[in-house]
Amino acid sequence: MISVDNLSVSVGDKNILNQIAFDLPKNGFLAILGPNGGGKSTLIRCVLGLQDYQGRISFADGSAATSVVTRGATGNRHQARTKPGIENIAVGYVPQIKTLDRTFPARAGELVATALYKKWPWRIGAANKVIVEEALQRVGVGHLCHQQIRNLSGGELQRVYLARAIIGNPQILILDEPSAGVDLVGASDLLEIVESYRKDTEATVIMVTHDWEVAFHHASHVLVLKTSQVSFGPADEALTESAIREAFGHVGHSHGVLSGGHHHG
Amino acid sequence: MADLFTYPFMQRAMIAGLLLSAVAGYYGVFLVQRKLSFLGAGLGHAAFGGIALGLLLGIQPLWIALPFTVLVAAGISWVQNRTRLTGDTAIGIFFSVSVALGILFLSLKSGQQIDAFSYLFGSILSVGSMDVWVSLGLFLVALVTGFTHWAAWAYASFDHEAAEIEGYPVTSHNTLLTSLIAVTIVISVKIVGILLVAAWMVIPAAASRLISPTFRSMTLLSVAFSAFSACLGLIVSFLLDLPSGAIIVLVQSAIFLTALIVQKFQIQS
Numbered sequence: 211m212i213s214v215d216n217l218s219v220s221v222g223d224k225n226i227l228n229q230i231a232f233d234l235p236k237n238g239f240l241a242i243l244g245p246n247g248g249g250k251s252t253l254i255r256c257v258l259g260l261q262d263y264q265g266r267i268s269f270a271d272g273s274a275a276t277s278v279v280t281r282g283a284t285g286n287r288h289q290a291r292t293k294p295g296i297e298n299i300a301v302g303y304v305p306q307i308k309t310l311d312r313t314f315p316a317r318a319g320e321l322v323a324t325a326l327y328k329k330w331p332w333r334i335g336a337a338n339k340v341i342v343e344e345a346l347q348r349v350g351v352g353h354l355c356h357q358q359i360r361n362l363s364g365g366e367l368q369r370v371y372l373a374r375a376i377i378g379n380p381q382i383l384i385l386d387e388p389s390a391g392v393d394l395v396g397a398s399d400l401l402e403i404v405e406s407y408r409k410d411t412e413a414t415v416i417m418v419t420h421d422w423e424v425a426f427h428h429a430s431h432v433l434v435l436k437t438s439q440v441s442f443g444p445a446d447e448a449l450t451e452s453a454i455r456e457a458f459g460h461v462g463h464s465h466g467v468l469s470g471g472h473h474h475g
Numbered sequence: 476m477a478d479l480f481t482y483p484f485m486q487r488a489m490i491a492g493l494l495l496s497a498v499a500g501y502y503g504v505f506l507v508q509r510k511l512s513f514l515g516a517g518l519g520h521a522a523f524g525g526i527a528l529g530l531l532l533g534i535q536p537l538w539i540a541l542p543f544t545v546l547v548a549a550g551i552s553w554v555q556n557r558t559r560l561t562g563d564t565a566i567g568i569f570f571s572v573s574v575a576l577g578i579l580f581l582s583l584k585s586g587q588q589i590d591a592f593s594y595l596f597g598s599i600l601s602v603g604s605m606d607v608w609v610s611l612g613l614f615l616v617a618l619v620t621g622f623t624h625w626a627a628w629a630y631a632s633f634d635h636e637a638a639e640i641e642g643y644p645v646t647s648h649n650t651l652l653t654s655l656i657a658v659t660i661v662i663s664v665k666i667v668g669i670l671l672v673a674a675w676m677v678i679p680a681a682a683s684r685l686i687s688p689t690f691r692s693m694t695l696l697s698v699a700f701s702a703f704s705a706c707l708g709l710i711v712s713f714l715l716d717l718p719s720g721a722i723i724v725l726v727q728s729a730i731f732l733t734a735l736i737v738q739k740f741q742i743q744s
Contacts, residue, residue, distance in 0.1 A: 259640065260636065260639055303637075303640065311508075311632075311633060311634070313684075314633045314690065315684060315687045315688060315689055315692070315693045316633065316689060316690055317688060317689060320689060320690075321633075324630060324637065327626070329630050330625075330627075330629035330633065330690060332625070332626065332691055358688055
């Protein structure tokens with residue numbers, strides 16, 4: 211579904227990502243792990259078309275056409291953005307909640323509607339209002355449609371964003387650290403919704419996470435990043451002690467996950 | 476009271492004031508929502524440098540202040556984007572340099588203190604017919620961007636990454652917005668003065684944000700607050716012979732205070 215080949219990103223003389231290469235099959239669930247500054251968010255920005263890179267990212271939809279995004283470091287970003295890939299295979303994106311401007315005067319429904327209008331809606335038509343409400347109900351927060359976003363908890367806002375991300379049934383769903391700024395119960399509820407979405411639609415999920423448990427128990431594939439690709443593969447193959455030591459410099463609580471790791475799920 | 480509008484200067488001030496205040500209230504919502512209030516103050520003082528240069532050269536100050544201020548706005552975003560300094564530092568530096576240059580220019584040209592004074596504090600007597608036409612032009616441009624750019628600017632104000640993903644040229648959109656704000660500030664200086672022009676852009680939007688549930692209502696209310704303040708402020712300023720800028724900003728502040736009380740009441744109820 212997503213094939214990354216020889217992907218490198220540098221800003222100035224600093225390497226952010228170096229020679230990343232992996233293939234994620236359709237309906238896969240990729241967890242991206244790594245230390246802060248290890249390039250996790252940059253990789254996501256590349257997939258979203260927000261970042262110049264060298265190398266190749268291609269999206270393939272089984273039988274359907276293959277679209278390829280290739281962009282050199284000197285490439286014209288705007289031109290490249292308006293072209294390919296992502297528009298053909300809809301991508302849903304749930305950004306980090308903690309970076310969002312919660313003071314913006316908006317109702318939850320308006321935020322979801324930006325996915326339909328591709329801009330900030332002046333007003334929402336009756337037909338779209340129904341679609342927005344359905345999307346919110348789908349993630350269990352239909353009652354929040356008219357709430358202002360500054361009144362929402364972190365977990366609620368995240369669900370609103372998830373509703374916005376899956377409103378068009380995208381084949382790729384990308385989440386950037388969905389557990390940051392959300393309580394434990396909220397985070398695991400969100401994962402359940404993501405999982406059932408993946409089952410229902412056969413979508414491919416990419417999730418940046420700090421939570422090794424989540425990576426181990428939910429992900430079909432794990433990518434460990436520390437500028438270079440430390441490991442990639444099924445969770446039990448990629449999350450080895452040596453990979454974790456290489457990425458994080460210590461083994462820490464991963465031990466519990468790896469040795470006694472089957473106590474849940 | 477009725478013969479207030481029989482004075483041509485008052486007619487000019489009122490027309491220019493209404494048009495400009497609507498424009499200022501409109502762009503102000505983006506200044507407030509993007510946390511750029513300080514940019515308004517910086518550009519207002521940049522205008523002072525430009526005006527002083529115009530007075531020194533004996534050229535219509537507006538024509539020097541416009542490019543000067545737009546240039547300063549470009550300089551601020553250049554320093555912000557291309558160096559390690561943040562926006563507030565860049566604004567602080569350009570702000571001071573412009574004021575220093577303005578003082579230098581004025582000291583080189585003696586006997587112009589009164590003119591400079593009216594630019595510092597604003598004067599309805601100084602609004603010429605050209606200012607009215609320029610205000611009308613600015614108003615029409617703002618009206619057009621309301622249809623063409625409001626939704627994209629609002630989207631990028633909320634989440635510039637999301638706007639980028641949709642393919643909006645966010646950087647050039649920002650440059651356009653900043654340039655239009657710079658022009659609005661320069662043209663507004665005659666009515667409200669350099670010292671108060673940032674408040675004139677920011678307070679109606681801030682008051683509106685306190686009580687608006689949506690960005691649309693914040694925009695509409697801000698324009699309404701701004702136009703009302705300008706109208707009432709200009710009338711009071713004329714009747715009591717008080718400086719227009721100060722009176723308008725005080726009316727805006729009264730609205731802000733009211734909005735603050737209304738908001739507290741909303742939260743409790």
